[in-house]
Amino acid sequence: AWAGSYGLGRPALPEEIAAWDVDVSPDGTGLPEGSGSVEDGEAIFADYCAICHGDFAEGVDNWPKLAGGADTLDHEDPLKTVGSYWPYLTTTWDYVHRSMPFGNAQTLTPNEVYAIVAYILYSNDLVDDDFVLSNENLLDVEMPNAEGFILDDRETSEAHFWTAEPCMTECKDTVEITMRAAVLDVTPEETRAKKVQEL
C-alpha cells in the first residue's frame, strides 16, 4: 500500500518508466532482446564512432581508447580500456546505448548497440570475427579484469591516518625540494605563478 504522506506527485505510467529506465545491471537485468555481429559492428563503428575512437577502437588524439592495454594495470602508465579494465560488459552496453555517440546520444537501436559492443570485444581480441553478441550470450563473455576490483578499504589499509596526536615539533631533520612545478611548466600561460616584480 502506498503511504505517500504529502500526496504530491502523480503515479508514473508504464510507458514513462520504460522510456527513462534503461539502465542495465551486471546480472543482465534491463538488457533488451536483440543481437549484432562483429561484422555489422565494424561498419556501424566506422560510421558513428571511429572519428573519435579510431577504426580499431584504438582512440584518436586525446579521445578515449576502447581497446588495448591488456595486462598494463600494474604498469607505470596503465592503459585502461573496455578490454583491459572494465569489469562488466553490461556497463559497455548500457553506456553506449544511453550516452554515445558523443553529441548524438540515444540514437542507436538495441541491435546497433549489440553490434558495436561486439566490435569493441573483437578489437580487444576477446571474440572472433564471426562472433554475434545478443542478450542471450552477453553474460557469457569473460571480461579479463572482472576480478580486478576491491571494495573501498581505506578504513583498514589507511587506518594509520587516524592518529590522535600528530607530530608537532622535530618531525624530521632535513627537508629537500624534490620536484618543482615551474620546471615542468604546464600551467596555462596567463595564470602561471606570478612574479612579484610583474605586479
Added chain:
Amino acid sequence: MSESSGKKGASRRQFLTSVAAVGAGAVAAGAARAAAPDPLITEVQDWARATGDGVDATPYGLPIEYEGDVIRRNVEWLTADTISSINFTPIHALDGTITPQGCAFERHHSGAIALKKEDYRLMINGLVDQPLIFTYADLERFPRENHVYFCECAANSGMEWAGAQLNGAQFTHGMIHNMEYSGVSLRTLLEEAGLSTAGDLSDKWVYVEGADASSNGRSIPMEKALDDCLIAFKANGEALRKEHGYPVRLVVPGWEGNMWVKWLRRIEVMDGPVESREETSKYTDTLADGTSRKWTWVMDAKSVVTAPSPQSPITHGPGPLVITGLAWSGRGAITGVDVSVDGGKTWQPARLAAPGQDKALTRFYLDITWDGSEMLLQSRARDASGYVQPTKAQLREVRGLNSIYHNNAIQTWWVKASGEAENVEVS
C-alpha cells in the same frame, strides 16, 4: 613638508633598500612614513566629485572589473574537449567559506544543459510502493532544509599524484565549491513513493541519473540515501546555476562530486548497484598491484594554503603576513589545522575562523611576522573522526602512483625571499 618628516622618509627608503639587498632582515617596529603627501588624498578624485551608477544600471551584478583575476579557468591539455571537461574555482583569491556561484567550478560529461523548470520532471521508480512523477512545482511543496556542504571532484589534485605539475592553488585544489543548499531531503521523496515494497532496506540501493546525454548514473547505498542526501534547487540563496544542475541537483554530503548528479531526473530503488560507467571505468582507483578500489565514495580530510600561493604571492615585503587557507573533510567537521613554514619539521596550530562544520569548508588563518626568508609552507587538517591529513609519500606508500582520484595529500608551497611561491614536493 617639514624638515623632520623628510628625514624620516629618507631613513625609511634606506631601510627598504637594505632589506632588498640582503633579501631578509629584522622588521622595524612601527608603520612606514610617507616621503611625500599622497595625491590620492591631497587631490580631489573623480569619484569624490562626480556621481556613480544609478540603481537601475545593474539589475543583476557581476564583480567589479578590477577583480578580473577571480574567474574560473580550464587547462586545455587535461581533456580531449571542453564539453566533457573541468574548470577550476579561483580559491587563491577567495576568502571565507562560501563559494560565489558564478566562479564555482564546473565538471560536465556532455556539457551544461538548459532545462526549464516547466520541462523538468523527476521520476522515482523501481522497488517503491508507487512509482511517481514530480514536477518542479511539486518539489517546492515538500518540507525544506538548508545545509552548507562542500562538493569536491574526486579528481581534485589528481594531476599531482605523480609530482608537482600545476602552479597554483586554483589548479591543484580548485575542483571544489562550498554552498548553502536549500531543498528537500532525498529521504522525504523516497518515503513519499513508499519503501515497504523494498523490504529489508539494508541491502538496497538507489540509482540516480541526470537529464543530460551523459546521464552520469551512479549507485548509492540506501543507508546514505536515507541519511543526509538532499534534492537541492537553491544554492547560496538563489536558483542553481545552469552549469550546476538547474533546476535540481543531488547533494551527497562528504562524498565525491561525481555523485552529486545534476539535472537530476530519475531515482530508482534497486536490489543492487548498476555498476555504471561512472563507477567502473571511472571513479575507481587503481593501486600499484593493478587491482582497483571501487566505491571510494567519501572524500578524506584535506586542506590547502590559498595565500600565499603561486597565484597569490607576497607583495608587501617582510612584516605581518596573513597565511590563510581552506580545510574540509567528508568524514565530519574539521577540528583543527596545523601549519608548517619549514616543510613539516615543526607545526603550529592555525586559527579556525569559525568552528568546523560537518562536511563543509572551514577557513583557517595563521598570522605571522614574516622575516623575509624562504618558507616551505604546508597545512595539515584534522577531522572529528581523528583522521589526520597525510603526506603524499604516505599516500603513495599505500596506493602507488596511478589512483587518479582522492589525492588529499599535504601541499607544499615554496615561498621565496622575493615573495613568489611555487608548487613543489619536498622530502
